Amino acid sequence: MDYKQAGVDVAAGRAFVENIRTLVEGTRRPGVLGGLGGFGGYFELPKGYQQPVLVSGTDGVGTKLKLAHMLNRHDTVGIDLVAMCVNDVLTSGAEPLYFLDYLATGQLAPEQLTQVVAGVATGCRQSGCALLGGETAEMPGFYGQGEYDMAGFCVGIVEKSAILDGSQVQVGDVLIGLPSSGVHSNGYSLVRKIVAEAGRQDDLGGGTGSRAVGYGWDECPQLLGGQSLGDALLAPTQLYVKPILAALKSGLEVHAMAHITGGGFPENLPRCLGKNQSIYIEADSWPILPIFQWLQAAGGVATAEMFNTFNMGIGFVVIVPAAQADAALAQFEVAYRIGTVTDGNGVVTGLPEG
Template sequence: MDYQDAGVNIETGRSFVDKIRHSVESTYNPHVLGGLGGFGGYFELPTGYDNPVLVSGTDGVGTKLKIAQALNRHHTIGIDLVAMCVNDILTSGAKPLFFLDYLATGKLNPQQLSDVVTGIVEGCHLSGCALLGGETAEMPGFYGAGEYDVAGFCVGVVEKSKLIDGSQINIGDVAIGLSSSGLHSNGFSLVRKIVEVNGLSWGDRFDTLGDKTLGDVLLTPTQIYVKPILEALKSGIEIKGMAHITGGGLPENLPRCLGENQSVKINPESWPALPIFQWIANMGNVRKSAMFDTFNMGIGFVIIVPKNQANFTIKWLKSQENNAYKIGEVIEGNREMITL
């Protein structure tokens, strides 16, 4: 017997690496040393920092993968993977430097996973980081036919004196929300349960969702906020705190950027609702508080700025084609979100 008799095809793995090589190398910049295929990736720290701090993050895509696999559409999953990681480290003001991925599957399907990598590459281009390397694991008997899982790892850098950790936030500062593109990569276990209970399919269409199928809407990739936020910082906008709105929604994530004895008061009517969230609430009979605890509700990223900069910041973000809204303000409290 050999490894192929056990379900692992080494040659297919080698061919897969060759298939994605050009795409991966398109993300390289002068700081990348070496090429694809070594035991580790090499990245030279950029110059221009007096006291650089490295910021790292890791995440996955969750059960959104189930929908992609059911529809055999995988190109947006890679964007989701990058977005979940780079948006996290962005909250500290860090510029993403490089990204690594881990793909695990029962049987390696080169076209399927190439589509995933194509999305990862696109996400790296959108966030300005290099896809430095990765790992593909073929694990027969562990994953079913057509199933795979993904994880991502990102490292960024920020000048220590410019590190954003929420300690600069004051009472009266304003919370500005940037629109999400949809569910992003959270809450899909609940969505899948609603679809199952109602006997629906991913190809169904609903008037409230426009001309797209339910699967189309749900597979909309996670928004990447790196470029507009880094440009805002360069332009002199004083961002005192940031929150990436992921699992747990606004109530869990927004207070994470606050200081001691601070809370944030939010007006949920201050930004337009996306149709998909109303669809979920109606189809699943989900109460409003549970919706906010599970989904981003149309706000994917929040920045905290001084009150006297709020209007200018919103105008500047809109000039960069980013929908932004004044959604609340910092008040005295115990690190929680309060709604009007």
């Protein structure tokens, strides 16, 4: 008996590393030392910082991967993985430097996982960070046929005096919302339940069929701007690194930032506030994306629950002084003035209650 008979193909693992070598090299940036294949990745800290602080973040893609497995589409979930990590690190004002991934699968399928890493590399290039290394674990008997899971790890850097930690926020500050690309990578346990109970599993890629609750499949492509339901639900998480770093370098006075992930507005916005502060949201100040309209109608989900679960079309929030609001809106290609900081005890008000 040998390792391959036990379900682990070492030769396939080596071939996979060679497949992704070019992808990894394509993310190289100043500071990277050495190359792929060592026991660790090396990165030299950039010069010019007086008191450099490293900011770390880690995350996964969650059960959105179930849809990727169902549709056999693996080229975008790597972007999700990078985005979930770098957008978090970005909220402190840090520039992402490098990223590492961890992939675990039941049986290594080099072509499938090369697509996944291609997405990771795309996310890294779009964020300006290096894919410094990673790990692939083949775990027969642990994952089902064709299934994999993934986690990501990001390190960024910020000047100590420039860290955004909530202490700069003042009552009267304005919230500027940047649009999301869709559901991003949170709430997919609810998404999958809605899709299943609406009888849409077989129609994620397109076609017609029995009518879903609230919206029929014939109406769905029109509601989603011509997209199939599968396309809309697999749209990768928006990366905010480059526009946010450009805004910070432009001299825009930013007091705080928030990445709208799991738990929606009520859970994520209070994380960037100071003491005795709350946020009032003008819930009709931006367009709700069509995919959320479909999910709410098809699942019969209460509006309050939608805002408690999903980003509802706003993926990232920048908090600025009121006097800087117009400058902030002009800084970004698309942005909305969505609320203000008020006196309070760390809650979000103004959201729909029904």
